[in-house]
Structure formats: structure tokens, C-alpha cells
Amino acid sequence: MKYVIIGGDAAGMSAAMQIVRNDSEAEVTTLEKGEIYSYAQCGLPYVVGQLIDSTDSLIARSIETFREKYGIDARTNHEVTEIDPKKKVVIGDGFEISYDKLLIATGATPVMPKWDGADLDGIHTIKTIPETEALIKDAEGRQKVTIIGGGYIGLEMAENLVEIGKDVTIIEQSSQLATIFDEDLAEMIEEEATKHGITVKLNESVKGFAGTERVQRVLTDKGEIESDLVIVAVGVRPNTSFLKETGIHFHKNGAIKVNAFLETNIEDIYAAGDCATQYHRIKEKDDYIPLGTHANKQGRLAGLSMIGKGRAFQGIVGTSIIKFFDLTLARTGLSASEIETQRFPYEAVTASLPDIAGYYPDPERMTLRLFYHTETNQLLGGQIIGKKGVDKRIDVLATALYHRMTIAELEDLDLAYAPPFNMAWDPLQQTARRR
Incomplete structure (x- = not known):
């Protein structure tokens, strides 16, 4: 079986690794238009800031590793300009490669x-x-x-x-x-x-x-x-313009529409990562939030689907976090404007609370906001900004959103407590109680 993957970064190489690990007879060819494979894009600003000493530190695996250790035909400077789904070939400048299964993992380009x-x-x-x-x-x-x-x-x-x-x-x-x-x-x-x-x-x-x-x-x-x-830095657009004549279905922003198994509407063609849609569990429809976490998960599951061992991608809830000087900025689920676009009836509750027990040395206050559906009490989203402890709380909230918990159920969670780490009632739970 010939597997061809367009794109040599997170989604593409996650898929390639699943194929070679699970099918010893597979012929895997990866086509990267640049010269570098499998690197951490999210670390690039910190190389600029000299917190990370070199871009070399961001490369997860070298091309030689993929070729020599895993037997992947990893090619560089191979930009695909056309796909012919009927002939099952991908075409570029000076090459034409046939496939049995194809993954499009071409990522996105800055606008x-x-x-x-x-x-x-x-x-x-x-x-x-x-x-x-x-x-x-x-x-x-x-x-x-x-x-x-x-x-x-x-x-x-x-x-x-x-x-x-x-x-x-x-x-x-x-x-x-x-x-x-x-x-x-x-x-x-x-x-x-x-x-x-x-x-x-x-x-x-x-x-x-x-x-x-x-x-x-x-x-x-x-x-x-x-x-x-x-x-x-005004956003990105999916790298899908070369696919316009293929009959592949696109999201309104140009991302490739995929189902839970990362299949497109064309048989034997899959898509994953920043060039594809992600199902949003709160909106209950396809969305486009290009992040490395999604690319890695989708790529892994696409690879398994391509070899017949598919497991459905369960979707996203829109979680993200950023360090900005002394602050940590985090959010998950829907913002107020997104909720209003979805026309959900909702309420918001906001609190400013310490990250640890107030009597323990050096507590830092954080601002928390929770959104919930006023008819079902289902959590819809949250935002947290503070200096410490934000990452812990946003992941708890993301888990609650994933499981479609209500704001009351958030109060019932059995969360870790000791004065250096938390209060007896976690700030998330205290915020929920204020509704």
C-alpha cells in the first residue's frame, strides 16, 4: 500500500509515524516544500527573545531519522501543485507520485x-x-x-x-x-x-x-x-489553494472539511492539521482554530484511519494559553461574543481570587470568568488572567467543557488542596458558586 503525505510537520509526520509503526509493509512518502521536518513552531518567538538558544532546539526529529530509522521516503523541496483524484497522483514541478491513500497536511500561511x-x-x-x-x-x-x-x-x-x-x-x-x-x-x-x-x-x-x-x-x-x-501577525490562511479543481469540499475560510475520521468527501483522501477543520464540541459544528495540539492529534488519528485502525477525533473546545510578561492569559470554550453569535441564552460570573490559600506566603490574585447556559446550566466557556495557577485552572475547565458538565457539577469536582497549591474551595469552584 502506497501512502503519500503532503506536509512534513506536526500533522503529517504524526500520521506517518502511526502508519510505519502499525504497518510494516507500508510504503510511506512524505513531501515537504521546504527543507525542515517536524519542528515546534510555537517555540519560534522564544528563539527571537533568546530564551531558546537556537532554532535547532525546536526540531523534534531530523530528516535522516525519518529516512534511516523509520524507512520513510522523506523528501524536501517537493511542493505539490496539483492532485488528480481520478488517477490518484500528486503532481509538482518535475515529479508525479501515485498513491493508494493520501493525506493533505499542508498547514497554514501567515496572511x-x-x-x-x-x-x-x-x-x-x-x-x-x-x-x-x-x-x-x-x-x-x-x-x-x-x-x-x-x-x-x-x-x-x-x-x-x-x-x-x-x-x-x-x-x-x-x-x-x-x-x-x-x-x-x-x-x-x-x-x-x-x-x-x-x-x-x-x-x-x-x-x-x-x-x-x-x-x-x-x-x-x-x-x-x-x-x-x-x-x-494578522492571522493565517489554510494552504489549500492548489486543491480548487479537485472537488474537495471546503469550509468558508478555505480549510478542508473532514469528518471524525479525518476523511474528506473524496475517497482515500484525508486531511489534518492547520489546513483542515476541527469539530467544536460546544458549538456542535465544524470550526477552524489552528493550534499545534490539534494538528498532532488529528495527524495521529488520520494515520490510523488510513491503515484501517481508525478512532474518531473527538473535537475541540477552544483552549489556549499564553505567557505575556508577568501575566498568564488563558481561555477555553466560547467568549461572550461567540455565545451571542450562537444565540445561546447565557450568564457570566466573574471573580478575583488568590491562586493559593490567602494565609500562605505570596498568593497572587487571578481574574476568572465563567459562562453558562441559563436553561441547561451547561458550561459554555471561561477566561482566566493572572500571574500564577492559571494553567492548572484552565485545564480543569477545559476538561469540564469537554464532558459538557454543568456549572453546578464544577462545584462537585474533587480537586487537589493544600495551602501551597490551592484553597479548600478552588477558585473555579468559588466562581461557580457566585452565580
Whole structure:
């Protein structure tokens, strides 16, 4: 059986490893348009900030390991430009490869709007190791950095650039940073940015760039911002444009629609990772939240499905977390705006509580917000911002959401307690009791 996988990162190589581990007769070919396999994209900002010394540290397995240890025909500089589902072949510049089963794991690409001057030197996106290395080299001797986009990548890059002594400005076209949080909670994020010397410009839209050969100014609807270096972090789009003539069904944003077994609508073609949809357990419909955790899970299950040992992907609840200077920002489930879009009747309850017993040394307060359905009492989501203990609580809440628990059932959980770690009533449970 010939298995072909397009994409050599999280989803693609998770699938490849499941195939070779479970089918000793399998012929597995992986096609990567770049030269690097299987690396941790989420670690790239911390290489920029010199917390991680090299991009080499982010590579999970080398190409040689896949080839020599696991017998995978791992190819580099092989960009697929066309798929013929009838002939069951993938086609690129100078190659044509047949398959019995095909996985599309082509990931996503940073969005670069068609701004005037976007081709000037000094304007970067950050998604791959080569892009990151180019940014690090270009940042040498540069001081004034403008980041376009106040989402997770923008915030992580802002923190890490401040840590290496850069003057950072963030431009965000909406009225807040981190739009996946409620606006009043996002004020805490803005305060943290300002505290660390970041200039934050909200409700401001980029119109273009000015300079000779290199960017010198960012042009917005409110003026000009002097810049030596620009990072564009306004989102990503699925790498699926080469599939338009295949008959594959797409989500409205271009992601490939898949079922629970990562199958597309075309027989023997699967998709996983940032190029595919994920089923949202709270919305009860397909969604698109491209994260490494989802890519690894979907890739693993896609590989098993391809060899006939399928186990259904159970979906996501929208959990994410970020370190931003002294704060931890975490959320799971739905935000207020998402709940309103879904037209669920809901209430929110908010509390500010210490992360550990108040009498134990050095407690730190966290702000917690829970959303629940007013007719069923089912938990719908939550947001937590604080300095300590946020990660523990958001994972408890994510587990509760996964199992569709009610806010009352959250109170019943048997959670660990000792004064250095918690209060007798966990902050999540105390918040639930305030409804």
C-alpha cells in the first residue's frame, strides 16, 4: 500500500509515524516544500527573545531519522501543485507520485494583506524556521519595531522583542488586544503591555509602508509610525489553494472539511492539521482554530484511519494559553461574543481570587470568568488572567467543557488542596458558586 503525505510537520509526520509503526509493509512518502521536518513552531518567538538558544532546539526529529530509522521516503523541496483524484497522483514541478491513500497536511500561511510597500525589505511574518532566522538576522542593529496585530503571535513577539531591548509598537485595528478575550479583561493585557514600555495603538488600521528599499515608516489611517522593522501577525490562511479543481469540499475560510475520521468527501483522501477543520464540541459544528495540539492529534488519528485502525477525533473546545510578561492569559470554550453569535441564552460570573490559600506566603490574585447556559446550566466557556495557577485552572475547565458538565457539577469536582497549591474551595469552584 502506497501512502503519500503532503506536509512534513506536526500533522503529517504524526500520521506517518502511526502508519510505519502499525504497518510494516507500508510504503510511506512524505513531501515537504521546504527543507525542515517536524519542528515546534510555537517555540519560534522564544528563539527571537533568546530564551531558546537556537532554532535547532525546536526540531523534534531530523530528516535522516525519518529516512534511516523509520524507512520513510522523506523528501524536501517537493511542493505539490496539483492532485488528480481520478488517477490518484500528486503532481509538482518535475515529479508525479501515485498513491493508494493520501493525506493533505499542508498547514497554514501567515496572511500578508496587499498593502502598498509590502515588498520593502524589513517586513516579516513568522511561521517557519527560515522566516524566523531571517527576522533574527534582520533585527540586528534595528531598534524601532512595529508589530501589526495584537493577537497571540503579536503579543508573544512583542514580549520577546522587548526582552532583547527593542522599542515595540503594536497596531491593532480593533478596540482591544487579544480579541478572543472579553474587552474588559483585555484591558489587563493592555496595561501589562504599557507597563513594559510597549506603545499600543488600538482602533488603527494599516494602509501601507514607506521607504526607499527598506521600510522606514508604517502608514495608518491615523498617521505614520517610524519603524526599522515590521512584523505582520494578522492571522493565517489554510494552504489549500492548489486543491480548487479537485472537488474537495471546503469550509468558508478555505480549510478542508473532514469528518471524525479525518476523511474528506473524496475517497482515500484525508486531511489534518492547520489546513483542515476541527469539530467544536460546544458549538456542535465544524470550526477552524489552528493550534499545534490539534494538528498532532488529528495527524495521529488520520494515520490510523488510513491503515484501517481508525478512532474518531473527538473535537475541540477552544483552549489556549499564553505567557505575556508577568501575566498568564488563558481561555477555553466560547467568549461572550461567540455565545451571542450562537444565540445561546447565557450568564457570566466573574471573580478575583488568590491562586493559593490567602494565609500562605505570596498568593497572587487571578481574574476568572465563567459562562453558562441559563436553561441547561451547561458550561459554555471561561477566561482566566493572572500571574500564577492559571494553567492548572484552565485545564480543569477545559476538561469540564469537554464532558459538557454543568456549572453546578464544577462545584462537585474533587480537586487537589493544600495551602501551597490551592484553597479548600478552588477558585473555579468559588466562581461557580457566585452565580
